[in-house]
Amino acid sequence: MSEANRSLTLSCIGAGRAGKTLCKLFTDHQCQFDISIQQIINRTLASASEAVSFIGQGLPAENFENLKPADIWLILTPDDEIAAVSQRLSLSAVLRQGDIVLHCSGSLSSQILYPSGDNHYRASVHPIHSFANPENSLDDFSGTACAVEGDPYATAILTELFSAIGGQCFALKADKKTLYHAATVMACNNLISLLSLSQQMLEAAGVDSATGDNLFQPLIENTLKNYFRSDGVEALTGPISRGDSKTVEAHIDSLKEHPDWQGVYSSLGEVAVSLATQQGYASKEQLKTISNLLDRAKHHE
């Protein structure tokens, strides 16, 4: 495949929610590479045909027989299937020198793809986007951050392709992919867990919202606004920021019947101590006292 040839063919194995959306976006937003969809391979022909009609291009297939060559192979099966599917693709002998094989998993690197030898190029591109509704994603994808890693030749072309559909591409090292994914879970999934835990604590305190409204909603929304409007550090308020060790001690005591809640409170409190140190409102001595209280609570002393 030469960059002088601006027409690229793309086949997708696993055109579900993410796959069919990306294929449609690639064909709708042409860039220096003119993408045409070759084959759409799903587990069932019915599903592949449905994806083809959504995309408006491509030939549906339900197995790896009669695969046609393509410049780019997008593997968008569930994560657990990617390695086996890429092995089957390699063994099918359809891959040519210089073809690109990629997946879009957030937790796996391109190393999971069947080794290329001197043959094809491997990459992974993780769009930080929820493809729950493909129709909506066609409108909402633009502005999505995309983590790109893999062989330089492949990442250069894929960065161009994903940028053309509105992706904000950034480079990631293969051996840091899992840590990167843990960070996304911390920001997204664990945030939900934390908000849910705060509701349980509120209920344990006897506060029962009769209307079903979340009493913390304005506080949470305001805090998030402050976080994104600041450098992150200045958004911290509350007893640790002020150095109020007696308040922290009382909180820890109030949680003694819930060691699991106490553990979360203490671990996150230690992160807050580090932020408060950077802020400089509380003295070193106050923060040391708080740090000791949190450490003892974490170890249930």
Ligand SMILES: NC(=O)c1ccc[n+]([C@@H]2O[C@H](COP(=O)([O-])OP(=O)(O)OC[C@H]3O[C@@H](n4cnc5c(N)ncnc54)[C@H](OP(=O)(O)O)[C@@H]3O)[C@@H](O)[C@H]2O)c1
């Ligand atoms: N969804 C998201 O929000 C999102 C976001 C970022 C990254 N991703 C990544 O995108 C990938 C796909 O996720 P998804 O949510 O789009 O999955 P999905 O909606 O469940 O779609 C998976 C597709 O893979 C097909 N498939 C499964 N096993 C196959 C096999 N052995 N051979 C061929 N096709 C096979 C399925 O075919 P049938 O329809 O015939 O069953 C289905 O069309 C994953 O790696 C995921 O981590 C997803």
